[in-house]
Amino acid sequence: MSDVAGLSHAPQNPKNKRTGIVLASLAIGMVGLAFASVPLYQLFCQVTGFGGTPQYADGNPKGVIDRAMSTRFDVNVDRALPWTVKAAPISTDQIGQVRTVNYIATNNSDKPTTGMAVFNVAPDKAGIYFNKIQCFCFNEQTLQPGETVEMPIVFFVDPDLDENHELATIKEITLSYTFYASDSEGS
Structure with missing residues (x-):
């Protein structure tokens, strides 16, 4: 055919x-x-908690233990975002104590800009024990020209960290944020 x-x-x-x-x-x-x-x-x-990803919690039901832990705060800002962000000062507290700290962000441009932040925790193995109750991460923030805002983080270190023998010598956890320009209107 x-x-x-x-x-x-x-x-x-x-x-x-x-x-x-x-x-x-x-x-x-x-x-x-x-x-x-x-x-x-x-x-x-x-x-x-893979890769230093913190946990989210409503509060600390396990209480406070007699071991101190310092939390260092770090910040990186992408060049495409015209912001200055100041990290919170180092915090040393008993493990399990709920703490509130603030990052401070300023829009250095002459127009509204929108940014977001992602985070991680170091050392990676401590990420599962770092619990955030309130955080600005993954939320778009629009700052007006010259505006400065406080960005609070409410967190605690889970007392179960003390039972992990691999972390017995850890005395400091670093929470690091990277801010970048959002694709939303206004940036």
């Missing part, structure tokens, strides 16, 4: 059709996983 152009059409093989459906399904599944990978990775990190 031939068509107008003189090309012949071979009858379709059911195996070819099945292979095509499998490959198309695989491609669609890979695209779906690509979109789901960021939220799934973030969930994994929050549950396990």
Whole structure:
């Protein structure tokens, strides 16, 4: 059998059709996983503390123990964000004590700008024990020209850290924030 152009059409093989459906399904599944990978990775990190990801809590139900821990605060600001951000001063408290500290951000430009912050904890193994009750991270912040704002963090170090023998010599945890310009309007 031939068509107008003189090309012949071979009858379709059911195996070819099945292979095509499998490959198309695989491609669609890979695209779906690509979109789901960021939220799934973030969930994994929050549950396990992987990569120094702190935990979120409503409060400290375990109390305070007789071991001091210093928390150092660090900040990095992407060049595309015209802000100056001052980290909170170092804090030394008993493990389990709920503490509030403030980062201070100033918009140095002559227009409103919007930024966000991401964070991590070092050493990585301490991330699962660092609990934030309130934080500005992952929330867009729009600052007006010349505006300065306080950005509070309410946190505590879980007393279970004291039971982890790998962290027995740790006396300081660093909470580091990286601020970057948001893609939202106003930046």
